[in-house]
Amino acid sequence: MRRLGGVLVAAVLCGTAAACTNAPPPPLVPKTEAPVITTTGPKxxxxxxxxxxxxxxYNPHSLAAQSPITTALSSLLLPSPFRPGNDGAPQLDRNLMVSAKVTKAEPFTVTYTIRKDASWSDSAPIAAEDFYYLWQRMRAEPGVVDPAGYRLINNISARxxxxxxxxxxGKPFPGWRSLFSNLLPAHLLKDAPGTWSNVLATGFPATAGPFQVRSLDEPRGEVVLERSDRxxxxxxxxxxxxxxxxxxSAMAESLSKGDNQAVLLRADAADVNLLRGIKDLTTKPVPRNEVVQVLLRPVSEQLGDVNVRKAVVAALDxxxxxSFGTQxxxxxxxxxxxxVVPPSRTGYRKTITANTLDAAASEQLLTGAGYSKTGGGWQKAGKALKLRIVAPDKAEPYVSIANRIKAQLQERGIDSEVLTPTAEDLHSKQLVESNVDIAVxxxxxxxxxxxxLASSYGCAGDAPDGATPNPRNPAGFCDPAVQADLEAALNGKVLLSDVLARVEPLIAAQAVSVPLFQVVDLLGVLPTVSGVDAGAPLAGVLSGAPEWRRLDR
Structure with missing residues (x-):
């Protein structure tokens, strides 16, 4: 300020004195000085x-929202009474629970005691209303994941x-530990405008765990999670x-530069080779909790005849x-x-032993069902057989497989079209109706x-209190001949392995489902981190993130 004042005074004096020279004033900051930039705080x-x-x-309970990112975020941000252990068996999460156990045989009652300090990120307590909200939605909404256990519940009370x-x-349920995973913040959702389809549609209104969402930018394609102070x-x-x-290719480049420390991708053979070329990178398969299946829906007008369904299955290779789907x-x-049981799960047993393709049998079955083959395809009573195949929009490998099915059917003279509605519209509306023939x-x-088993192939029924009818399964399948076995397995009266031995041949004979493969991602990890692994079954890679460490910092 003194220097600046001196410059201003000199300028004024030069304006009135003839003896002033044209020499420039001294600079405000010497040219030899460089600005100093300092950083504070730990890295x-x-x-x-x-x-x-x-x-x-990001709703983990919705079939429409299933993806690795949904599994990853829900495992970190939502509370669960039980979490899968390394062997896949559910283990009590003592970060949330004090205890959870069967406390009464008649009626079959489970008592959960939640830690008093467990709360949502907005400070609301995790409490009974969260259990109640999830129960109400899971027994009534279409397109939810495995609702059969929730439909056995008669009442939830709190103290x-x-x-x-x-x-x-209402009945015993030995599998009760699988219920109430990924609780949702009922205090924010129960009275919110909109429907179940809007729950966690764009983010998490509240979380409860070691991490919280700092930013979730879908257009940019980035989610930033940071340590939760609460x-x-x-x-x-x-x-x-x-x-x-x-x-x-960008993932591989980021790994090579060290900008990424890990990647998780749905890989084909070329991607496997791409990652193999990265020095010191460790790779391993990570099975998702989803199996790609082809459903032939008995509730559709054209596939109501089991012989027509069998003909379609026989037309498929x-x-x-x-091979096409796994690449x-x-x-x-x-x-x-x-x-029923995915390949990565304990209890998996191979029951499908042959390819489905049998062109001669396909034609014979269609002819026996009253169809005749013309130059343009198959017809019955003057009406062409044209099947509607649906797959969720932009979801791979489902859309590609649907188009390949269309091509295979065309080779057998069976006409079809592929439609790709949004995943939400497909699971909550179209598969509730009867106008879809085949769903991938x-x-x-x-x-x-x-x-x-009960959720995928059981008959729909009334809710325990008679208030809300249960949505039917995605195939719209119901066979009284197998229903008793399904209920016996669900209630623990008969071993599941014994029920599957009887029921799976009946499901095959009804030509309702053609399972293909379990979707498996590829995890790549650099040695600059520790703890980044495949995670427990069903939990996903990020389930272990609270114990992850950087080794190069």
Missing amino acids: VTEIVVGVDDVAGG EGGKVVEVAF YWEVPTTLDRVVIRRATH REALI SGPSAQFRADSY VPRVDAGDSAAA
């Missing part, structure tokens, strides 16, 4: 994971300020986890569909040769195979 410790996509929605939850069942247990080692969308990637080692959709494993 942020983060791990960046490359993925195929980060698009929503001690909602921290003790009593769940009363978490009541041991804080995470990392400050931040960044999940970033990229092409496979299942081996070729598996010699990790999924090729996880063929789904069972109608995931069969999702929520942890209990008996519930999966």
Whole structure:
């Protein structure tokens, strides 16, 4: 300021004195001085994971929202009474729960005691209303994952300020530990405008775990998770986890430069070779909790006749569909040769032993069903056989397989069209109706195979209180001949293995489902981090993120 004042005074004096020279004034900052930039605070410790996509929605209970990013985020951000252990068996999460156990045999009652300090990120307690909200939605909404267990519940009551939850069942349910995973913040959702389809459509209104969402930018393709200051247990080692969308070639480049420390991608043979070329990179398969299946829906007008369904199945080359869908990637080692249990799960047993293709049998069955072959395809009573094949829009490998099915059917003279509605519209509306003939959709494993069996192939019925009719299964299949077995497995009266031995041949004979393969991603990890692994079955790679560490910082 003194220097600046001196310059101004000199300028004024020169304006009135003839003796002033033309010499320039001294600079305000000497030219030899450079600006000094300082940083404060510790360096942020983060791990960046490359993925195929980060698009929503993020509701883990919705079939329409199933994806690796949904599994990843829900495992980190939503509370669960039980979480899968390394062997896949459910283990009590003591970060959330004090206890959870069967406390009464008649009626079958499970009592959950929640930690008093467990709360959502907005400070609301995790309590009984969260259990109640999820129960109400899971037993009534179409397109949810394995609702059969929730439909056995008769009532949920609470005490001690909602921290003790009593769940009363109408019938015993040995698989009760699979229920109430990924609880949702009922206090924010129960009275919110919109429908179930809007729940977690674009993000998480509240979270409850070691991480919280700092930003979720779908257009940019990036999710940033940071350590939650409201978490009541041991804080995470990392400050931040960044999940970033990229092409496979960009992921490889980022790994080579060290910009990414890990990647998780749906890989074909070329991608496997691409990652193999990266120095010191460790790779391993990570099975998703979804199996690609082809549903032939008995509720459709054209496939109501079992012989027509059998004819369509016989027209398909299942081996070729598996080969096309897996592209010699990790999924090729996880063929789904069972109608219920995924290949990666304990209890998986191969029950499908032959290819489905039998062109002669296909023609014979269609002829026996009253169809005749003309130059333009198959007709019955003057009406052409043209099947509607649906797959969720932009979801791979489902859309590509649907188009390949169309091509295979065309080779046998069976006309068809492929439609790709949004995943939400497909699961919540179109598969509730009867105008879809064939659906290429995931069969999702929520942890209990008996519930999966009843949810996928059981008959629809009334809710326990008679208030809300249960939506039917995605195939619209109901066979009283197998219903008793399904219920016996669900209630623990008969071993699931014994029920599957009887039921799977009946499902095959009804030509309702053609399982193909389990979707398996490829994980690549650099040695600059530790703890980044495949994770427990069903939990996903990011389930272990609270223990991840950077080794190069």
